[in-house]
Amino acid sequence: MKTGGYERDPVLERLPGLSSCGDAHDPAAASFALLSFNRFIRSFPLVGFLLSLLCLYTWMSLVYFLLRSMGGSSMIFKNRSFTSKHHRAGKSSRSSRKVREGHKKAKMQKESACPPPKRRVLCFHMVSLIVGREQRMFVAHEDVLSRSPFFNVVLKDQFVGDNPERVLGLPEEEPELLSCILEFLYKGDYYPRLIHNKAQDAWELEDAKQDFSIPDGSRSSSSEATFFHPGTGGLILRDTAVYCAAEKYGLGELKHLALRKQGLQSGIPIDVILRSARYVYDNTPDSEYRLRAHYLAMIIRTRDIFKDSGTMQFEMEMGHPIFFDLFVAMCNHLDDLEEMSMNH
Numbered sequence: 001m002k003t004g005g006y007e008r009d010p011v012l013e014r015l016p017g018l019s020s021c022g023d024a025h026d027p028a029a030a031s032f033a034l035l036s037f038n039r040f041i042r043s044f045p046l047v048g049f050l051l052s053l054l055c056l057y058t059w060m061s062l063v064y065f066l067l068r069s070m071g072g073s074s075m076i077f078k079n080r081s082f083t084s085k086h087h088r089a090g091k092s093s094r095s096s097r098k099v100r101e102g103h104k105k106a107k108m109q110k111e112s113a114c115p116p117p118k119r120r121v122l123c124f125h126m127v128s129l130i131v132g133r134e135q136r137m138f139v140a141h142e143d144v145l146s147r148s149p150f151f152n153v154v155l156k157d158q159f160v161g162d163n164p165e166r167v168l169g170l171p172e173e174e175p176e177l178l179s180c181i182l183e184f185l186y187k188g189d190y191y192p193r194l195i196h197n198k199a200q201d202a203w204e205l206e207d208a209k210q211d212f213s214i215p216d217g218s219r220s221s222s223s224e225a226t227f228f229h230p231g232t233g234g235l236i237l238r239d240t241a242v243y244c245a246a247e248k249y250g251l252g253e254l255k256h257l258a259l260r261k262q263g264l265q266s267g268i269p270i271d272v273i274l275r276s277a278r279y280v281y282d283n284t285p286d287s288e289y290r291l292r293a294h295y296l297a298m299i300i301r302t303r304d305i306f307k308d309s310g311t312m313q314f315e316m317e318m319g320h321p322i323f324f325d326l327f328v329a330m331c332n333h334l335d336d337l338e339e340m341s342m343n344h
Contacts, residue, residue, distance in 0.1 A: 128167045136175040149250035236276040244283040296329040
C-alpha cells in the first residue's frame with residue numbers, strides 16, 4: 001500500500017508507538033515520540049532528576065572551560081579591579097603580595113648596607129681661661145662665653161673643630177674683673193648686686209652702709225667700692241673698671257649696670273676718683289662719653305673740695321687729657337650759669 005510516494009510496513013503499523021525510518025520527518029510521529037518520552041519521565045521521576053543534574057553539570061563544565069580559556073576565572077571574578085580610568089585592571093593579589101615582599105626585602109637589604117645615622121648629642125664644651133700675670137684659671141661654658149662678641153670671635157678663630165683642649169690665655173686681664181664678667185654672663189649681675197629697697201622705693205647696693213658724713217644721710221657706700229689695680233698702682237673704683245671691661249668685651253647691658261652702680265657710691269677719696277678718671281680715659285675710645293661725662297660732672301659739682309686738694313694740683317701739673325675736657329666742661333657750666341642769671 002503506497003501513500004505519499006512510499007510504502008508503509010504493515011507490521012510496524014500494527015505496533016503502537018513504532019514506525020519505520022521513512023517516518024522520521026513526519027510531524028505526527030515526532031509529536032508522538034515526545035509524548036512517549038514525557039510519559040516515560042512521569043513514570044520514572046528519579047531518572048528525570050538525574051538527567052537534569054547531568055545536563056547542569058555539563059553546562060557548568062562548558063562555562064568553566066570557556067572562562068579558563070579567556071584568562072582565568074580568578075582574575076575576572078576576584079582580582080579584577082579598576083583603580084582609575086587610566087588603568088584597566090589591577091594586579092592580582094598574589095602578584096601584589098610578591099611585589100610588596102620584594103620591595104620590603106630590598107628595603108631591608110638597603111638599610112643593612114647603609115649604617116644608621118648618628119644621633120646628635122648636645123655637647124657643652126668647657127673653656128679654660130688663664131688670666132693675669134699670676135695665671136689664675138677660670139672655667140666657663142663655651143656657649144656662655146659666646147654671648148660676648150669679643151669671646152665669640154676669639155673662640156671661632158682659635159677653636160676649630162672638636163678640639164678637646166680648649167684653653168684661652170688672657171695675660172693682660174685682671175682676674176677680679178674677669179670674675180665680674182663671668183658672674184654677669186651667668187647671673188645677669190655682679191657683686192655687689194643692685195637691689196630695690198621697697199620701703200624707700202629706691203635702688204641700693206648689696207651690703208651697703210649708710211654714709212653719715214653727708215648731711216642728709218641719704219647716700220650709701222659699699223665696702224666693695226674699690227679694688228687694687230696693678231696697672232694703675234693704686235685703688236680705683238670697681239664699677240669703673242667693670243665698665244671699661246664691658247666696653248672691651250662688647251657688653252652694653254653691663255656698661256649700663258656699672259654706670260648705675262657707680263652713681264650710688266659715695267665717700268670716695270679724691271685720689272681714687274682722679275685715678276679712676278685717668279683709667280677711664282686710658283681704657284676707653286674717644287667716642288665714649290658717658291662715663292667720662294660722669295666724672296667731669298662729679299668734679300664740677302664738688303669743685304669746692306677739689307680746688308683745695310693737693311692731689312688735684314699734682315695731677316694737673318702732670319697733665320692729662322682729662323683736664324682739658326674738665327676745663328671745657330667748667331667753661332660751659334659757667335656759661336650756663338650766666339645765661340640763667342640773665343634770664344632771671
